[in-house]
Amino acid sequence: MQYPRILITGSDGLIGQALQRKLANWPEADVLATGLDASPRLRDGSGGYVPLDVTDHGAVERLFLDFAPTAVVHLAAMSKVEACEQDKEACWRVNVEATANIARLCKYHGARLVFLSTDFLFDGANGPYAEDDYPAPVNAYGRSKQAAENAIRLSGLTQWASVRTSLVFGTGDDLKGLNIATLMVRELKAGASFLAATDQFRSPTYAPDLADGLRRIIQFEKSGLYHLAGRERLSVFDLCRLAAPVFGFDPNLIEPTTTAALHPDAPRPLNGGLLILRAESELGFRPRPPAEAFADLGKRLGLPIAA
Ligand SMILES: NC(=O)c1ccc[n+]([C@@H]2O[C@H](COP(=O)([O-])OP(=O)(O)OC[C@H]3O[C@@H](n4cnc5c(N)ncnc54)[C@H](OP(=O)(O)O)[C@@H]3O)[C@@H](O)[C@H]2O)c1
Missing domain, CATH: 3.40.50.720 (NAD(P)-binding Rossmann-like Domain)
Known part of the structure; x- marks a missing residue:
């Protein structure tokens, strides 16, 4: 071979x-x-x-x-x-x-x-x-x-x-950019609230x-x-509300907004997300549920993870 x-x-x-x-x-x-x-x-x-x-x-x-x-x-x-x-x-x-x-x-x-x-x-x-x-x-x-x-x-x-x-979402060494999870953590750690779109549905x-x-x-x-995506389709707002308490933050610090308000310079698909049945059946692809993924990421970020 x-x-x-x-x-x-x-x-x-x-x-x-x-x-x-x-x-x-x-x-x-x-x-x-x-x-x-x-x-x-x-x-x-x-x-x-x-x-x-x-x-x-x-x-x-x-x-x-x-x-x-x-x-x-x-x-x-x-x-x-x-x-x-x-x-x-x-x-x-x-x-x-x-x-x-x-x-x-x-x-x-x-x-x-x-x-x-x-x-x-x-x-x-x-x-x-x-x-x-x-x-x-x-x-x-x-x-x-x-x-x-x-x-x-x-x-x-x-x-x-x-x-x-x-x-x-995830983490790495000296990454140039932030992703939805690390951006949210940065803002909440700084004591700020975090605006997330209620009208944009994705497969985190x-x-x-x-x-x-x-x-x-x-x-x-x-x-x-x-x-190849997560199994759950969520609005970005719901994703952040789910993640915040796992990372040890108050979910009420996540505040609702719209995609157009957050991103006025480039449109985004709203009712999106991906079906992963093909990858599940042909590859045995098994993405973990969001809460499990956040707990794992929180550990890697050195956050005090809620039980
Ligand atoms: N992250 C997501 O949510 C997502 C979703 C769908 C698809 N994708 C796709 O997945 C791929 C990887 O994404 P990622 O999230 O890892 O993004 P990323 O962190 O922006 O990685 C893209 C990498 O490509 C490098 N790059 C840019 N121009 C290049 C060039 N001319 N030659 C060589 N390298 C170049 C960037 O370098 P610098 O860091 O120096 O700019 C960066 O390291 C991309 O094709 C992206 O479109 C990502």
Whole structure:
């Protein structure tokens, strides 16, 4: 049997770090993490690391020749919705053109591609969504991910998986950005209240659970569309109300607002969320319930967890 050689792009982000931790328990896998920084942000990573800007197509090609991956997990992206809206050209270069190039190289070198996509592919008129529901993104970020999925399909590559996920939360080393859980904790710790949207429904996903699903896709050599997300569909407000007491805060510090008030510069799908039946039945994907995920995250954040 050929041992997997797994190349990860965008490995310094929340999901990339969770995936590296998960893959560290797979001794046969040879993992090469890549990101924009000169050195990795994950402190106890067990694989190798080299800097890689995925928009530098020549550098990506050279890495394919040097490392000869059997699988590429492509996470690198412009993932901030407002930034994509403000600079659509940069968003297209990173999210679409770089993905098309990686798909082309995967085909040429016989590697499997696992691409991270989003629930923001859907318009949020009628969620939760299954894999074969029709994408109709409402913002530039969602459109770029749809175009990237299409570019992979059109590349002629046969061994690919596009993984849609939703509102991922967790922690890592020196992460540049905050996520819904760490942002809420920062505000509540500072003694402030926290505004959360009552009208935006998502499938909140704990990063280590998503990483477990990604490992299964690589290991079982699965192709096609997969929704890897939490099992519960919640409004962002309900999610925060559920999380606050587990983290030891008063849930009344979570205050209701609307998505439009919080994010005036880029629309978001409202009635969203993802159905995960396919991943449950084909991969044995079992994301933990939100309260369990918050308790685990709280421990990692060093918070006094409520029993
Ligand atoms: N988090 C979510 O809720 C969520 C939901 C759906 C889909 N996704 C997708 O999942 C993937 C990973 O997301 P994440 O949450 O881990 O986001 P993230 O923390 O923003 O990670 C994305 C990583 O890509 C890197 N990157 C940006 N431009 C790059 C370039 N040109 N070359 C190489 N690396 C580049 C970023 O570097 P810097 O840190 O230096 O900017 C960052 O480390 C993304 O494709 C995202 O669209 C995330």
